[in-house]
């Protein structure tokens with residue numbers, strides 16, 4: 156049996172509570188509030204207490220999907236990545252870099268936001284990158 | 291953000307959460323704190339136990355209002371009028387902090403001229419708040435000791451959101467409630483990493499740390515670091531502008547990462563139309579969201595539990611996210627997906643970990659220069675943190691040193707919301723959250739415990755209105771706006787005033803954003819999600 160506790164930061168709201176994600180043999184089983192978390196000091200709200208629940212939901216996407224004949228079908232990563240890069244390149248060539256827009260996210264990490272805006276600006280050549288925080 | 295940046299030169303929470311406990315007065319406006327930010331609410335309650343006075347202004351009576359010393363229910367969209375009224379009282383009573391104003395601010399005269407002309411009786415009519423309550427609000431906020439302002443989307447999600455925020459900044463400057471413990475203007479961020487997404491340059495006009503894309507120096511610095519001859523200097527499109535760009539055939543491809551604009555955007559029908567029309571829609575997400583269903587290609591990323599990285603909380607604190615389990619199925623790390631596509635596209639990236647990406651961020655971002663993963667162990671660090679020896683910054687603008695030099699007053703007149711009620715659409719509709727759910731519900735609604743708490747959408751209406759329409763709790767009712775129609779269940783409550791209805795926006799199948807108004811604030815480009823005019827019909 157492999158029981159682990161991993162200290163991390165809540166994914167739900169901007170308070171930034173710290174908790175340990177409990178896992179048993181690779182499956183999440185619960186959260187334990189962190190006593191030394193500067194914001195929560197050992198407390199969590201109902202969302203934090205249940206922050207592990209959605210992660211291993213049956214509805215998680217497990218493979219890339221590509222639209223073929225109007226339907227989204229499972230494909231390999233190679234096919235999905237190739238398709239995406241090729242189509243982006245075609246559109247950039249034909250319609251210019253500003254024909255491509257990026258919607259980054261207030262739900263993913265800093266590193267992921269950074270690398271997306273870097274690709275938009277340095278790779279594609281557009282500043283059209285925004286996130287839903289305005290919303 | 292735009293409003294605070296114009297006033298202070300920096301668009302983040304000025305103080306820290308723990309700091310609120312030491313406030314003598316806390317003024318909460320447009321924030322359903324107990325629901326949206328429960329652990330901020332804890333701090334506020336502690337302040338209350340310590341003897342602080344709690345003031346709440348909100349069109350809907352939220353839980354925190356029950357615990358306040360004074361609650362006022364101003365009409366939706368009348369925040370500026372209410373704040374101007376309060377500032378008029380402060381001037382009349384000579385409670386302004388002349389020393390602070392003189393030494394640390396500018397443009398005061400124009401602002402003062404405008405406020406002096408404010409007529410309290412007129413304000414009272416506009417807001418639906420008695421002159422006496424406006425006076426008590428003002429006198430309590432401006433009294434001796436430290437006063438903090440806390441606000442959230444109720445302030446920013448309006449066509450005049452930037453004006454609302456500037457008015458709050460005016461109020462804090464007028465009374466010298468800045469740069470000291472227990473004071474400040476404190477926006478609570480809606481989603482967990484809004485602050486981080488902004489800090490990282492996920493905005494059409496800035497790189498990381500709010501370095502402008504139109505400034506030659508920043509532009510050159512980033513072009514050099516990223517190994518390209520030049521970078522675009524034209525400000526890019528915001529999400530609402532991208533949607534109109536699609537309709538005008540100018541935007542052909544959209545890459546959406548971890549967002550669900552079909553549910554979260556105002557005027558959902560319009561967004562769906564745009565996304566159906568676009569040539570290439572790339573969606574990177576962990577679930578097949580309503581937006582992903584429209585995609586040409588769906589790339590499965592991972593949840594917070596499967597990744598390493600950092601988030602920034604609402605008080606500018608950079609904190610670690612750590613990987614607890616392996617990615618589900620064949621999902622890939624989100625940074626890796628972008629790097630792989632970039633390499634295939636022809637722009638080379640060779641990071642081997644999120645930490646390598648973070649190092650580059652720190653090198654290019656002065657306010658993050660002193661932050662490393664190693665230093666984030668423990669409590670995290672609040673930016674600005676300009677060097678490895680710097681401890682981070684719990685309170686901004688100490689001693690009146692604003693990021694823009696002096697604090698800037700803005701003379702702001704009240705303007706009614708973009709859409710007002712009329713005979714055909716006689717109800718004010720406002721939107722918001724419920725405690726168990728989060729944003730568009732893609733995560734919380736797949737959590738058994740959370741869905742059990744609140745599993746269906748609903749509309750809150752006042753008992754008097756329920757009587758008029760002859761509906762009871764649980765009855766179905768049709769709601770129409772100029773943009774669409776939805777049906778939902780009735781929940782009768784005094785939390786909303788007569789003539790006002792409220793709906794949470796987490797529920798895709800009764801999507802309130804089919805009704806809301808996409809008219810957006812001309813500067814911040816935040817849509818008018820909070821107020822629109824509707825009519826009701828029993829079914």
Ligand code: SF4
Pocket residue numbers: 165166167168169170171172195199200201202203204327328329330
């Ligand atoms: S535990 Fe609750 S209050 Fe804390 S960050 Fe998560 S959602 Fe916010």
